[in-house]
Amino acid sequence: MDSLQYLLLLFISTVLINNFVLIQFLGICPFLGVSRYVETAFSMGLAATFVMTMTAFATYFINTFILEALNLEFLRYMSFIIVIASLVQFVEMFIKKVSPVLYKALGIYLPLITTNCAIMGMALLIPMNDYNFIESIIFGFGAGVGFTLAIVLIAGLREEAQYGDVPRDLKGMPITLILAGLMALAFMGFAGLAVV
Amino acid sequence: MAEYFAIFKNGLWNENPIFKLIIGLCPTLAVTNTVVNGFAMGLATGFVLISSEIVISLIKKFIPNDVRIPSFILIIVTFVTFTDYFLGAFFPDIADALALFIPLIVVNCLILGRQEAFASRNSTRRAIFDAVGMTVGFTWVLVLLSAIRELFGFGTLAGIDILGAGYTDMIIMILPGGAFLTLGVLVGVLNLLDRKVGSDNG
Amino acid sequence: MAEKNNSIGRLIITLTVIGALGALFLAGVYEWTIPHILEHEARARERAIMEVLPEADYYEEVTHNDQIFYEGYDENDNFVGVAVSLRGGGYAGEIEIMIGTDPEAREIINIFILNHQETPGLGARITEEQFRENFENAPFSELEIVRRTPEEPQEIEAIAGATMSVEAVKNIVSRVGDIVSEYYGGGS
Numbered sequence: 001m002d003s004l005q006y007l008l009l010l011f012i013s014t015v016l017i018n019n020f021v022l023i024q025f026l027g028i029c030p031f032l033g034v035s036r037y038v039e040t041a042f043s044m045g046l047a048a049t050f051v052m053t054m055t056a057f058a059t060y061f062i063n064t065f066i067l068e069a070l071n072l073e074f075l076r077y078m079s080f081i082i083v084i085a086s087l088v089q090f091v092e093m094f095i096k097k098v099s100p101v102l103y104k105a106l107g108i109y110l111p112l113i114t115t116n117c118a119i120m121g122m123a124l125l126i127p128m129n130d131y132n133f134i135e136s137i138i139f140g141f142g143a144g145v146g147f148t149l150a151i152v153l154i155a156g157l158r159e160e161a162q163y164g165d166v167p168r169d170l171k172g173m174p175i176t177l178i179l180a181g182l183m184a185l186a187f188m189g190f191a192g193l194a195v196v
Numbered sequence: 197m198a199e200y201f202a203i204f205k206n207g208l209w210n211e212n213p214i215f216k217l218i219i220g221l222c223p224t225l226a227v228t229n230t231v232v233n234g235f236a237m238g239l240a241t242g243f244v245l246i247s248s249e250i251v252i253s254l255i256k257k258f259i260p261n262d263v264r265i266p267s268f269i270l271i272i273v274t275f276v277t278f279t280d281y282f283l284g285a286f287f288p289d290i291a292d293a294l295a296l297f298i299p300l301i302v303v304n305c306l307i308l309g310r311q312e313a314f315a316s317r318n319s320t321r322r323a324i325f326d327a328v329g330m331t332v333g334f335t336w337v338l339v340l341l342s343a344i345r346e347l348f349g350f351g352t353l354a355g356i357d358i359l360g361a362g363y364t365d366m367i368i369m370i371l372p373g374g375a376f377l378t379l380g381v382l383v384g385v386l387n388l389l390d391r392k393v394g395s396d397n398g
Numbered sequence: 399m400a401e402k403n404n405s406i407g408r409l410i411i412t413l414t415v416i417g418a419l420g421a422l423f424l425a426g427v428y429e430w431t432i433p434h435i436l437e438h439e440a441r442a443r444e445r446a447i448m449e450v451l452p453e454a455d456y457y458e459e460v461t462h463n464d465q466i467f468y469e470g471y472d473e474n475d476n477f478v479g480v481a482v483s484l485r486g487g488g489y490a491g492e493i494e495i496m497i498g499t500d501p502e503a504r505e506i507i508n509i510f511i512l513n514h515q516e517t518p519g520l521g522a523r524i525t526e527e528q529f530r531e532n533f534e535n536a537p538f539s540e541l542e543i544v545r546r547t548p549e550e551p552q553e554i555e556a557i558a559g560a561t562m563s564v565e566a567v568k569n570i571v572s573r574v575g576d577i578v579s580e581y582y583g584g585g586s
Contacts, residue, residue, distance in 0.1 A: 025225045028222045074428040075277075075421055076277075077280070078274070078277065081269055085269065116303065117300050117303040120299070120302060121300055169385075170380070173218050173380075173383055174383040174384035177377070177383065178377055180380075181374070181378075184372040184373035185373035230518075260409050262409055263413055267413060270417050270420055273420070277424050277427070278424065281427050281432075282427070285438075288442075367559065370519045370520075
């Protein structure tokens with residue numbers, strides 16, 4: 001099953017067909033909270049993609065070699081959240097040291113990522129779907145790309161909607177949710193692309 | 197007593213987690229396709245919220261400020277894991293329906309947000325009122341949203357046929373797109389109500 | 399919040415104590431709940447096996463090469479069929495299906511969807527009796543999806559709006575013939 005074609009399908013399916021935000025409802029908080037401008041949305045997406053790929057890597061090992069090997073499944077949620085929180089902390093320190101420019105762009109979004117349920121959701125889906133190592137990495141990376149795609153698209157729409165004549169009570173969150181609903185309907189059109 | 201009641205009432209409307217604070221939306225959108233699921237999710241989240249607010253308000257003196265957030269998360273994740281196993285053991289149907297979204301209560305910003313904003317700086321009794329108010333506020337919006345979606349999506353309410361056999365199910369209400377659209381319109385309507393009626397409320 | 403005494407040692411001790419107490423508590427919860435969870439799983443599996451092997455009175459688990467086979471017997475200990483549980487990818491996640499077969503006749507007796515995450519109201523209709531009836535008496539060969547009332551035993555009627563889910567079920571069920579024939583070589 002590890003053929004290149006299969007992995008490519010898994011990637012496409014994670015990015016488009018099962019888009020984390022629009023189809024699986026994961027990562028809604030940052031999706032609505034940090035999507036006012038395309039530029040910041042893109043930075044948030046980038047940071048999340050990076051952390052998600054790293055998390056996929058780390059949780060695969062922890063789940064396979066510690067939790068399942070030692071029969072400690074009841075500590076799964078606890079260990080995953082610790083991994084994510086420490087990874088975010090580590091990434092923050094690393095970026096600060098290596099690239100101050102990037103740190104300036106991403107800095108304030110990094111702590112927010114800890115409570116981004118897309119990351120926890122992705123970590124939990126890996127053992128649920130029995131993904132192997134390569135699949136886990138592709139899945140984590142694809143989930144991040146899908147998140148970035150959704151958040152950048154909605155930011156683009158919101159920038160336009162600012163100038164639209166939106167009814168008073170729909171301004172802000174409600175109109176954003178409606179835009180997201182229309183995007184979700186559009187994304188359902190990808191369903192025919194592949195079966196994984 | 198009036199003071200406690202004010203704290204409780206806060207969560208129902210003025211600081212309603214969903215349509216005022218706009219937090220905790222992932223489960224709000226994902227599990228509200230039937231009333232039973234919406235209600236169960238509200239209760240599960242409420243249980244975690246209430247227990248962690250109690251524990252954190254009790255031990256707040258012993259937690260150093262620098263590791264406050266990690267400590268809160270550790271306490272929350274303990275209660276979430278408990279909820280997950282408890283539902284799996286005694287309510288397997290609900291556990292199956294809510295699946296992934298039970299563990300995701302850990303990262304529900306509502307829970308961590310209340311610890312940081314309320315439980316860590318108030319007495320246990322006040323924290324309980326806050327948690328119960330937030331739970332009721334979260335649950336009623338979930339139930340309302342899921343009732344709208346289930347009624348139009350399946351023609352039923354809590355599994356009981358309402359619209360009759362002749363009703364054509366509007367599948368869109370059950371699909372992800374319908375979740376966003378319904379919540380968007382619902383928040384808009386609640387905003388309108390708030391503006392027209394709620395001015396005396398605060 | 400305690401502002402003073404924020405030494406690294408104290409931070410580590412606090413977190414360790416909270417984590418350890420939490421883990422200890424959860425270990426207890428696990429011990430308490432896991433028998434119930436396993437029992438529910440076993441009961442769900444048993445109900446599925448009885449559903450797909452309606453003539454069976456009891457069943458026995460036999461493992462061949464890591465695949466578990468549930469051999470069904472009637473009250474006179476006559477072999478009535480064998481069930482296997484197979485999984486595969488669906489539209490939204492994995493689908494797990496219990497499939498009852500009659501190796502002598504090289505036929506499927508019935509199927510039962512154990513787990514799925516398909517869209518409610520669309521893909522989830524694969525669990526309905528009406529859809530599952532399609533598989534009764536289906537042969538051990540590649541099955542076909544048709545968009546009309548099925549006429550041949552190998553034909554499966556599609557569900558509107560659930561093409562992917564039906565396709566997934568068909569692919570999973572189509573595998574059962576080879577797996578069962580390998581150990582229950584009847585009919586040759």
